[in-house]
Amino acid sequence: MESASESAVVVFGQDGMQSASHVRRLIRQGLWTSHTSGLADEHVQGNVVILPQSLAGDFLRYCQRNPKPCPVLAVSEPGERLLPALGADIDICTDVPRYRVWRDGELVDEPTDIAALWRDDLVSFVIGCSFSFEQALMEAGLPLRHVEQGRNVAMFRTSIATEAAGPFSGPLVVTMRPLRAADVIRAVQVTSRFPNVHGAPVHIGDPSLIGIHDLARPDYGDAVDVMPDELPVFWACGVTPQAAIQQARPAFCITHAPGAMLITDLLNHQLASF
Amino acid sequence: MESASESAVVVFGQDGMQSASHVRRLIRQGLWTSHTSGLADEHVQGNVVILPQSLAGDFLRYCQRNPKPCPVLAVSEPGERLLPALGADIDICTDVPRYRVWRDGELVDEPTDIAALWRDDLVSFVIGCSFSFEQALMEAGLPLRHVEQGRNVAMFRTSIATEAAGPFSGPLVVTMRPLRAADVIRAVQVTSRFPNVHGAPVHIGDPSLIGIHDLARPDYGDAVDVMPDELPVFWACGVTPQAAIQQARPAFCITHAPGAMLITDLLNHQLASF
Numbered sequence: 001m002e003s004a005s006e007s008a009v010v011v012f013g014q015d016g017m018q019s020a021s022h023v024r025r026l027i028r029q030g031l032w033t034s035h036t037s038g039l040a041d042e043h044v045q046g047n048v049v050i051l052p053q054s055l056a057g058d059f060l061r062y063c064q065r066n067p068k069p070c071p072v073l074a075v076s077e078p079g080e081r082l083l084p085a086l087g088a089d090i091d092i093c094t095d096v097p098r099y100r101v102w103r104d105g106e107l108v109d110e111p112t113d114i115a116a117l118w119r120d121d122l123v124s125f126v127i128g129c130s131f132s133f134e135q136a137l138m139e140a141g142l143p144l145r146h147v148e149q150g151r152n153v154a155m156f157r158t159s160i161a162t163e164a165a166g167p168f169s170g171p172l173v174v175t176m177r178p179l180r181a182a183d184v185i186r187a188v189q190v191t192s193r194f195p196n197v198h199g200a201p202v203h204i205g206d207p208s209l210i211g212i213h214d215l216a217r218p219d220y221g222d223a224v225d226v227m228p229d230e231l232p233v234f235w236a237c238g239v240t241p242q243a244a245i246q247q248a249r250p251a252f253c254i255t256h257a258p259g260a261m262l263i264t265d266l267l268n269h270q271l272a273s274f
Numbered sequence: 275m276e277s278a279s280e281s282a283v284v285v286f287g288q289d290g291m292q293s294a295s296h297v298r299r300l301i302r303q304g305l306w307t308s309h310t311s312g313l314a315d316e317h318v319q320g321n322v323v324i325l326p327q328s329l330a331g332d333f334l335r336y337c338q339r340n341p342k343p344c345p346v347l348a349v350s351e352p353g354e355r356l357l358p359a360l361g362a363d364i365d366i367c368t369d370v371p372r373y374r375v376w377r378d379g380e381l382v383d384e385p386t387d388i389a390a391l392w393r394d395d396l397v398s399f400v401i402g403c404s405f406s407f408e409q410a411l412m413e414a415g416l417p418l419r420h421v422e423q424g425r426n427v428a429m430f431r432t433s434i435a436t437e438a439a440g441p442f443s444g445p446l447v448v449t450m451r452p453l454r455a456a457d458v459i460r461a462v463q464v465t466s467r468f469p470n471v472h473g474a475p476v477h478i479g480d481p482s483l484i485g486i487h488d489l490a491r492p493d494y495g496d497a498v499d500v501m502p503d504e505l506p507v508f509w510a511c512g513v514t515p516q517a518a519i520q521q522a523r524p525a526f527c528i529t530h531a532p533g534a535m536l537i538t539d540l541l542n543h544q545l546a547s548f
Binding site: 056057060064065070075085154163189192193194195199200273274 | 339
């Protein structure tokens with residue numbers, strides 16, 4: 001597995017407080033094509049879904065019905081590559097480190113630039129990401145093992161069904177972070193402040209109760225160990241719409257690659273509800 | 275002005291804790307056609323917007339871009355009169371005390387039943403309402419003058435523009451409640467818990483800073499006095515979409531009459547984010 005933290009030092013320098021626009025520029029130039037956990041860490045990162053306009057209404061309704069996994073931060077005008085609500089210079093075709101291209105629900109490519117695939121009828125959705133509340137958890141003194149180890153967060157498909165809308169349905173996808181009991185309580189308090197980026201956890205403890213049978217084998221991202229004195233804590237995840245897209249099998253769709261997010265100019269602190 | 279609190283005692287009896295389904299049944303029978311402030315007060319009430327499917331996507335995008343005034347609680351399937359997400363027996367054609375019918379952006383009728391106007395292409399939106407956090411404010415011991423006086427809350431159009439989407443744009447509409455300073459601070463804390471029903475205030479103090487020139491002349495609802503030791507406190511209001519509809523001038527649209535809400539089976543406590 002790639003050690004992203006070491007690679008990031010090479011690309012971005014020792015300073016962990018990179019500006020969002022600086023990191024985006026390096027991504028745009030193809031110099032960073034991996035996951036974005038820990039990069040420009042004061043800034044909001046987003047999950048990306050790009051769909052033809054004919055499906056955009058159904059998809060927005062799906063997000064409305066499933067606000068915990070699908071908190072919508074911005075929706076573009078059809079055919080518009082820029083996302084001014086999230087940053088002055090954001091170009092959705094170049095500013096995500098790695099994309100996934102889906103045709104008829106099958107993953108067909110993982111490019112680092114989608115300008116050649118752009119169409120006038122495409123609508124971009126940016127959906128909140130748990131990286132925003134991870135900053136708040138770390139500021140509260142809670143250790144996050146995957147960040148310490150420079151890994152992508154572990155993500156799992158659950159047996160919890162989302163609310164359907166049009167062709168979109170499927171399982172709730174969650175992220176898992178192991179925490180000691182006192183930290184679990186604090187984590188509930190801290191993440192409750194961030195309803196726009198998944199908010200409070202959806203489950204704590206026994207993974208089998210939500211249909212997860214092996215924590216060592218995540219469906220997306222990297223496995224992390226759960227120590228004997230820790231509980232696994234599960235939050236709704238912005239990869240959920242990718243599972244819904246696999247279910248809906250749209251003729252054409254583009255998403256980010258799990259963990260490789262769009263970095264915006266918004267500050268995580270701006271998303272706190274109190 | 276009608277004294278709603280006295281009338282409500284006649285229709286519903288002395289018990290202020292009416293069940294939502296009981297109140298809805300009386301509304302359905304045409305026995306209550308006025309505003310719903312204080313009725314079934316543990317239950318979530320909602321603003322209603324009904325639009326042809328051709329405009330529903332733009333309108334949902336408008337709501338996404340303006341979550342403080344337009345927090346969407348539910349969206350119906352096209353042509354579907356029932357709203358199962360909000361209550362087992364809710365019929366959007368009969369369960370609002372008074373509707374407003376708009377043609378080409380002009381208010382043309384205020385019926386108490388819209389079954390005769392129903393069409394297979396209509397989509398219903400239910401948008402959160404400040405009555406939900408009013409219960410929390412009263413439980414926190416904060417006095418709400420308009421409730422004490424049995425009046426509708428005072429609503430004002432402001433000079434703050436909402437974010438446009440498709441044909442929908444227009445001013446932010448706010449509700450105003452007068453509070454003493456210590457209660458203002460508490461009110462910010464209490465209402466911050468309810469981001470899905472307008473959340474924290476948008477303004478406190480001088481009304482002219484947000485384009486309101488006379489607190490004695492609200493644009494909707496009833497005026498209430500502001501005492502010398504009080505500050506006016508302003509929250510985003512679910513009548514904002516009605517102002518956007520007047521701007522968009524859709525060929526056909528139905529809304530609730532300001533203050534005369536849809537009463538759902540959801541509990542206000544269910545909407546608290548922490």
